[in-house]
Amino acid sequence: MELEKYKLGGTHLKSSDFEKGKVLTTAWQPNLAYTWDNGVAIGRYLDELKNGRIIARVCHECHRIMLPPRMFCELCFRPTDEWMYVQDTGVVSTFSVARVNWDASRRGPKEPPLLPAVIEIDGATKGMGILHMLGEVDPDDIKAGMKVRAVWKKSEDRTGAITDILYFKPLRAAASKKAPARRKR
Amino acid sequence: MGMRKVAIVGAGITKFVRRAQETGKELSWQASKMALDSCGLTLDDVDMVTLGTAPDAFDGVHMKGEYLADGAGGCRKPYMRHYVGGGTGVFSPIHGWFHVASGMADICLVVAEEKMSSCHPHPQGAFLTIFDHTTEQPLKPTLIWIFALEMNRYMQAYGLSKADIARVSVKNKGNALDHPSAQVAEKITVEDVLASETLCWPVNRLDISPASDGAAAVVLASERVARRLTDKPVWIDGVGFSIDTAYWGTRDLSYPRYVETAARMAYDMAGIKEPAKEIHIAEPYDPFDYKELHHMEGLMLCPRGEAARLTAEGYTARDGNLPICPSGGALGVGNPIAATGLMKVIEIFLQLRGEAGKRQVPGKPTCGLAQAWGDLMQMGTVIVLRS
Amino acid sequence: MATTEKMSKTTTPTHWDADIPVNYVYTYGLAGEAFFRAIKDRGTFLGTRCDACDITYVPPKAYCDRCLEALDKYIDVGTVGYVDTFTVSFKNMDGSEKPRPRILAMIKIEGTDGGIIHYLDGISIEEVALGLPVQAIFKPKAQRKGGIEDIIGFGPVKR
Ligand SMILES: [Zn+2]
Ligand SMILES: [Zn+2]
Numbered sequence: 001m002e003l004e005k006y007k008l009g010g011t012h013l014k015s016s017d018f019e020k021g022k023v024l025t026t027a028w029q030p031n032l033a034y035t036w037d038n039g040v041a042i043g044r045y046l047d048e049l050k051n052g053r054i055i056a057r058v059c060h061e062c063h064r065i066m067l068p069p070r071m072f073c074e075l076c077f078r079p080t081d082e083w084m085y086v087q088d089t090g091v092v093s094t095f096s097v098a099r100v101n102w103d104a105s106r107r108g109p110k111e112p113p114l115l116p117a118v119i120e121i122d123g124a125t126k127g128m129g130i131l132h133m134l135g136e137v138d139p140d141d142i143k144a145g146m147k148v149r150a151v152w153k154k155s156e157d158r159t160g161a162i163t164d165i166l167y168f169k170p171l172r173a174a175a176s177k178k179a180p181a182r183r184k185r
Numbered sequence: 186m187g188m189r190k191v192a193i194v195g196a197g198i199t200k201f202v203r204r205a206q207e208t209g210k211e212l213s214w215q216a217s218k219m220a221l222d223s224c225g226l227t228l229d230d231v232d233m234v235t236l237g238t239a240p241d242a243f244d245g246v247h248m249k250g251e252y253l254a255d256g257a258g259g260c261r262k263p264y265m266r267h268y269v270g271g272g273t274g275v276f277s278p279i280h281g282w283f284h285v286a287s288g289m290a291d292i293c294l295v296v297a298e299e300k301m302s303s304c305h306p307h308p309q310g311a312f313l314t315i316f317d318h319t320t321e322q323p324l325k326p327t328l329i330w331i332f333a334l335e336m337n338r339y340m341q342a343y344g345l346s347k348a349d350i351a352r353v354s355v356k357n358k359g360n361a362l363d364h365p366s367a368q369v370a371e372k373i374t375v376e377d378v379l380a381s382e383t384l385c386w387p388v389n390r391l392d393i394s395p396a397s398d399g400a401a402a403v404v405l406a407s408e409r410v411a412r413r414l415t416d417k418p419v420w421i422d423g424v425g426f427s428i429d430t431a432y433w434g435t436r437d438l439s440y441p442r443y444v445e446t447a448a449r450m451a452y453d454m455a456g457i458k459e460p461a462k463e464i465h466i467a468e469p470y471d472p473f474d475y476k477e478l479h480h481m482e483g484l485m486l487c488p489r490g491e492a493a494r495l496t497a498e499g500y501t502a503r504d505g506n507l508p509i510c511p512s513g514g515a516l517g518v519g520n521p522i523a524a525t526g527l528m529k530v531i532e533i534f535l536q537l538r539g540e541a542g543k544r545q546v547p548g549k550p551t552c553g554l555a556q557a558w559g560d561l562m563q564m565g566t567v568i569v570l571r572s
Numbered sequence: 573m574a575t576t577e578k579m580s581k582t583t584t585p586t587h588w589d590a591d592i593p594v595n596y597v598y599t600y601g602l603a604g605e606a607f608f609r610a611i612k613d614r615g616t617f618l619g620t621r622c623d624a625c626d627i628t629y630v631p632p633k634a635y636c637d638r639c640l641e642a643l644d645k646y647i648d649v650g651t652v653g654y655v656d657t658f659t660v661s662f663k664n665m666d667g668s669e670k671p672r673p674r675i676l677a678m679i680k681i682e683g684t685d686g687g688i689i690h691y692l693d694g695i696s697i698e699e700v701a702l703g704l705p706v707q708a709i710f711k712p713k714a715q716r717k718g719g720i721e722d723i724i725g726f727g728p729v730k731r
Pocket of ligand 1: 059060061062063064073074075076077
């Protein structure tokens with residue numbers, strides 16, 4: 001058989017076919033609201049974020065200090081053993097300079113790009129990274145391996161959420177304010 | 186292992202389009218009917234049906250396996266849906282293989298479908314829900330972030346540039362010009378990719394496959410039946426699948442170890458010792474251009490960090506030593522997730538039969554593989570086919 | 573100490589609230605487009621028939637799900653049917669009481685194997701029974717948009 005010899009299905013519609021009502025449609029706005037139990041590990045993690053601290057769990061079998069904390073070790077498949085506070089500093093493992101929002105809409109020309117990164121937290125086992133944002137940094141100055149520190153919300157504004165950390169900023173501010181060069185990223 | 190040999194004997198596919206008028210059921214039917222027609226079978230001949238489709242949140246149909254059953258030929262038959270995220274399409278024939286290899290079925294129809302266009306404002310929005318609801322979703326992530334973070338990590342690990350990676354997009358979109366299902370086939374240059382809109386650095390728009398609607402299907406048969414149906418059965422000689430932790434921040438983002446684990450499983454079963462020599466043609470999953478390189482390395486088709494250089498040298502072109510994604514891949518043909526994986530399996534099926542038309546690679550390949558990858562970037566699925 | 577015990581003594585239970593902010597626009601497909609166009613433009617129902625399987629689909633299908641043959645000839649099956657089964661709904665989606673109960677029925681369309689789920693209109697709980705003949709009541713043509721809501725419900729058959 002050769003695909004070329006068949007009349008293939010799949011009728012392509014243009015956006016204008018919808019706009020001009022050439023094709024009938026029905027719309028649905030689902031109401032998908034959820035309440036997720038935090039569970040033990042993430043519950044404590046969030047409580048400690050409210051206190052301005054990051055807490056990990058330790059597995060005594062593989063000796064990993066794990067972030068985010070979890071009550072079981074997925075490698076050893078046994079309960080983890082103890083809580084341990086780690087630093088609120090870390091190292092950028094990888095990062096992006098995002099010009100789109102979560103729904104693929106574009107950020108406006110006046111909106112700064114979002115700077116998501118995987119940050120390996122000091123005190124946790126190497127390679128235990130978490131997703132968070134970078135801030136107070138020129139996108140062109142971000143480098144993998146860069147040392148960063150959490151910038152916390154004011155304690156009275158903290159609610160016990162991952163967003164109690166506003167972002168991570170470089171430990172040492174960039175030495176000189178460069179003239180705005182050609183945008184690389 | 187006491188398992189029966191299983192062959193692919195027929196295939197069907199729809200065009201991949203951004204917005205299809207057909208419902209998901211109708212797309213499934215178009216692909217299923219074509220697959221049965223291609224090997225002279227009717228639905229009466231089919232013992233069992235398996236269906237692969239990715240998140241319900243795309244089609245906006247909860248339990249869409251059940252919803253799609255009648256279009257997939259599943260009514261009044263043993264029928265089951267499988268789902269391993271983006272890895273689904275290559276898992277589809279693996280799921281069917283279990284049915285036939287075990288002796289439970291002589292003929293199994295395998296269908297894969299996706300209708301992403303129902304999801305508004307953009308199917309990307311549905312991906313928000315795959316991130317951890319408490320520790321990640323409040324940061325408003327998009328799926329592109331995770332790819333951007335992985336691509337950046339991969340580039341750093343081996344000192345690659347964006348241009349090194351853009352060549353994959355150029356190759357695949359070009360290859361797709363010869364694929365009758367193609368949605369975004371185009372003759373472009375590396376400069377075009379680099380000049381396209383930056384979405385999440387280092388990812389530009391032309392580094393990414395599109396959102397698509399489409400379906401694909403294959404017919405699997407036991408050895409006895411396959412030899413009666415066709416002179417050119419294509420044998421499923423190896424299957425593999427593996428998942429890694431959903432704590433993706435903990436993984437080494439520069440190397441897809443779960444793909445390697447899945448590949449080792451499939452190679453062991455197929456008796457492949459040196460994949461780089463024994464595999465003649467491959468369709469790794471390429472939803473983003475760097476993923477093709479990442480996956481070539483995970484599949485051990487080349488040493489780590491070498492895939493970009495081989496691509497630049499033309500080694501992976503359709504007339505190169507190891508043609509990679511001769512179909513045009515997700516980047517060129519389009520990416521209706523589950524259907525893309527099965528499209529890749531169909532491409533290897535056709536190539537090994539010498540029936541790929543203008544896409545046919547030279548040198549009469551006899552051994553090929555297709556691979557897909559998904560869930561929270563943690564699942565690898567691999568199938569090895571021989572003529 | 574048992575795992576469950578360890579787990580239950582570390583913290584107070586908390587939760588996280590959020591929603592999944594997606595919405596959908598569905599096409600009706602090849603057969604669905606024909607079905608809803610006929611309702612909108614002509615106030616009637618279409619079906620498709622597979623002679624080999626001796627089955628008439630309403631709403632129509634583009635294919636026969638028994639044999640997978642293409643079905644592309646649409647037949648007008650009219651708007652009269654009978655109550656195949658029904659239920660009486662007293663509550664709204666949120667659990668609150670409806671001002672008056674509504675009868676939701678599966679209407680089998682006369683001469684076909686297919687059916688439509690919709691409300692009964694102008695038929696009381698005392699009158700409703702399995703096998704009761706009913707007929708579709710449509711919105712005025714100018715208000716019809718091409719959707720299941722173009723049907724107000726099914727009422728007594730007009731003679
Ligand atoms: Zn452990
Ligand atoms: Zn039929």
